[in-house]
Amino acid sequence: MDFDPLVAKATSPEMAELRSRCPVSHTSAGRWFLASYDAVLAATQDVELFHGTMREKGVVVPAEERLLSEIPEPRHGQVRRIINSAIAAHRLRTIEPMCRRLCEELLDDLRARDGVVDLYPAYISPVPNNVIAHLLGAPPQDYPLWAKWSDEVLEGTYPTLNRTDRGEGFAGAHPEFCAYIDAIVADRRANPRDDFPTRMLDRELDGRPLTDLEARTQLLFLFVAGNATTRHLFSSIMHRLAADPELFATLRADRSLVPAMVEECLRLDPPVRVLFREASADAEWRGHEIAHGDKVDFGLESANRDEGRFECPHDLRLDRPEPKAHLAFGGGPHVCPGATLARMEARVAVETLLDKVVSMHIPAGEELEGSTVWWIGGGPEHLPVVIEWATAAEPVG
Amino acid sequence: MRVDVDFDSCESNALCAAVAPDVFELDDADQLHLVQDSPPERTWPEVEEAARACPKRAITLTAD
Ligand code: HEM
Ligand code: SF4
Numbered sequence: 001m002d003f004d005p006l007v008a009k010a011t012s013p014e015m016a017e018l019r020s021r022c023p024v025s026h027t028s029a030g031r032w033f034l035a036s037y038d039a040v041l042a043a044t045q046d047v048e049l050f051h052g053t054m055r056e057k058g059v060v061v062p063a064e065e066r067l068l069s070e071i072p073e074p075r076h077g078q079v080r081r082i083i084n085s086a087i088a089a090h091r092l093r094t095i096e097p098m099c100r101r102l103c104e105e106l107l108d109d110l111r112a113r114d115g116v117v118d119l120y121p122a123y124i125s126p127v128p129n130n131v132i133a134h135l136l137g138a139p140p141q142d143y144p145l146w147a148k149w150s151d152e153v154l155e156g157t158y159p160t161l162n163r164t165d166r167g168e169g170f171a172g173a174h175p176e177f178c179a180y181i182d183a184i185v186a187d188r189r190a191n192p193r194d195d196f197p198t199r200m201l202d203r204e205l206d207g208r209p210l211t212d213l214e215a216r217t218q219l220l221f222l223f224v225a226g227n228a229t230t231r232h233l234f235s236s237i238m239h240r241l242a243a244d245p246e247l248f249a250t251l252r253a254d255r256s257l258v259p260a261m262v263e264e265c266l267r268l269d270p271p272v273r274v275l276f277r278e279a280s281a282d283a284e285w286r287g288h289e290i291a292h293g294d295k296v297d298f299g300l301e302s303a304n305r306d307e308g309r310f311e312c313p314h315d316l317r318l319d320r321p322e323p324k325a326h327l328a329f330g331g332g333p334h335v336c337p338g339a340t341l342a343r344m345e346a347r348v349a350v351e352t353l354l355d356k357v358v359s360m361h362i363p364a365g366e367e368l369e370g371s372t373v374w375w376i377g378g379g380p381e382h383l384p385v386v387i388e389w390a391t392a393a394e395p396v397g
Numbered sequence: 398m399r400v401d402v403d404f405d406s407c408e409s410n411a412l413c414a415a416v417a418p419d420v421f422e423l424d425d426a427d428q429l430h431l432v433q434d435s436p437p438e439r440t441w442p443e444v445e446e447a448a449r450a451c452p453k454r455a456i457t458l459t460a461d
Contacts, residue, residue, distance in 0.1 A: 077453065080408050088427070090427075332452055
């Protein structure tokens with residue numbers, strides 16, 4: 001039988017069966033797949049056995065060019081400390097007002113237009129892009145450049161092969177993006193200022209600062225990691241709101257439900273559907289013989305719909321007792337360091353929308369499609385809507 | 398309840414502070430501080446959630 005859990009829908013009876021009877025399975029594609037909440041959570045915590053990597057077998061990446069998700073402990077934790085100094089909760093106080101202003105401006109621009117508008121390029125996509133660029137010290141007018149480049153990285157073969165048709169390593173695979181990031185690094189070495197790239201270059205690790213190559217690698221990863229992910233979360237939320245007028249009205253009447261809405265969309269439509277790992281040794285794990293070098297895929301989407309963990313897992317419920325229990329951000333030492341940032345951005349984008357919009361709907365006959373990158377989930381990549389705007393005088397909920 | 402943090406393994410991701418800001422706080426140098434190490438009972442559910450949220454398992458809770 002060639003049933004492949006990487007392809008099957010998390011809502012299918014086959015996947016429900018897999019979660020309950022066979023949470024650790026060896027698939028027809030010759031890889032391991034973890035389907036249940038319990039197995040996925042435990043495996044994210046076992047960083048000794050399961051090493052993060054999207055690279056295909058045999059692809060060797062030089063140490064300085066390893067993405068944060070690929071660096072083994074204990075160095076991983078030390079590099080993360082530096083990354084956290086850009087995006088952890090206590091650094092976000094000034095980012096929230098910036099993000100809210102941006103959302104307001106984008107919606108005001110949209111309001112000037114008549115008829116059907118596509119929320120995806122006009123609202124969903126610019127927010128995460130601009131917030132990250134702001135954190136990483138890239139000027140806002142360069143938006144079209146890095147937005148395009150960071151998508152090219154995800155859609156290309158650099159994450160899996162460490163090369164593209166154009167050449168080897170990041171420098172060969174994406175030369176323009178690489179030169180752009182190198183220029184940020186060179187500028188902050190020459191003109192330090194009070195921002196994240198400068199702080200990152202200042203910090204010492206094992207008695208020395210990061211090399212230019214290490215700094216480039218981590219900046220590149222940050223540019224890419226928080227972009228398509230956050231965007232697909234936004235589009236899941238906006239899509240569900242546009243498709244369900246009652247849900248829209250409920251949230252508009254009670255803003256305190258917005259965080260729960262964000263968590264349910266993360267759970268039901270996780271922007272990262274699967275995490276990729278490789279076994280670092282021969283091991284017996286939960287009764288299975290896993291061999292050194294075996295590929296092991298963690299089914300985040302499947303875990304989030306585990307009948308054993310979530311009551312009526314396929315329903316969107318704004319009153320779940322543990323709204324953040326889902327695994328959309330992974331778990332364990334590699335748990336997404338951008339989670340607080342992404343949650344804040346999503347909350348602000350929805351709040352601003354609810355302030356300015358009374359209702360919106362998707363015109364009949366629209367075919368909405370998600371990402372062409374198979375492991376990316378979340379919502380569709382275009383979202384045409386007809387909007388009924390709030391009048392300035394109308395009090396909002 | 399007593400709260401202890403293993404500052405050597407803490408990586409300053411502020412996940413604890415996001416859940417229980419009255420007990421955990423990070424400063425501008427990204428150093429974690431315990432605002433109080435015997436927090437009042439009303440904060441215990443948050444403190445327990447913070448301990449679970451810590452990816453480094455750096456937070457230990459003990460009954461007095
Ligand atoms: C809704 C939005 C997001 C989702 C669903 C998401 C999801 C994830 C997931 C599932 C992981 C993998 C954890 C693992 O390998 O175990 C991860 C890692 C990571 N994410 Fe996010 N992410 C989001 C937004 C962001 C943002 C906004 C940033 C930064 C600006 C970011 C930066 C990172 C980094 C640096 C890692 C690597 C962490 C490590 O390996 O230690 N993410 N994210
Ligand atoms: S959650 Fe853990 S690692 Fe993060 S700041 Fe708190 S104690 Fe440190």
